[in-house]
Amino acid sequence: xxxxxxxKRMNNNYYKAPExxxxxxxxxxCIDLWNVISDDEGYVEEKVSRIRDVKNVEDxxxxxxxxxxxxxxxxxxxxxxxxxxxxxxxRLAPYNDPYALMIWQ
Numbered sequence: 001x002x003x004x005x006x007x008k009r010m011n012n013n014y015y016k017a018p019e020x021x022x023x024x025x026x027x028x029x030c031i032d033l034w035n036v037i038s039d040d041e042g043y044v045e046e047k048v049s050r051i052r053d054v055k056n057v058e059d060x061x062x063x064x065x066x067x068x069x070x071x072x073x074x075x076x077x078x079x080x081x082x083x084x085x086x087x088x089x090x091r092l093a094p095y096n097d098p099y100a101l102m103i104w105q
Contacts (some may be wrong), residue, residue: 013090013091013094014059014062014091014092014094014095015058015059016058016091017056017057017058017059017060017061018056018061018087019087020056022061022083022084022087023056023060023061024056025080025081025084026061026064026065026080026084026088027051027054027061027064029076029079029080030051030064030065030067030068030076031048031051031052032079033068033072033075033076033079034047034048034051035048037072047067050067051064051067059091061087061088062088062091065088070099070103073100073103073104074103077103077104085104088104089101089104089105092104
């Protein structure tokens with residue numbers, strides 16, 4: 001029973017929308033990062049258009065991050081404020097994914 005309560009609490013944090021300023025920062029930096037990637041096949045425009053009109057609801061910020069491979073998540077981390085990094089880590093840490101923690105810690 002305790003495990004189910006822990007998982008429920010853990011998942012609730014992941015799906016919790018961040019403060020609007022954090023959301024806007026992450027959203028803007030994700031768009032900026034996509035825009036420096038070569039768009040020879042239209043892939044970048046597809047990703048940017050998927051982000052552009054998304055609102056700050058539930059796990060949308062985490063959706064933005066999940067669009068990047070680990071190397072680009074590392075680049076994204078370097079562009080974000082300490083507050084934004086802490087909010088992301090707070091949502092990822094309970095899942096104990098060693099690759100995600102390696103980047104976001």
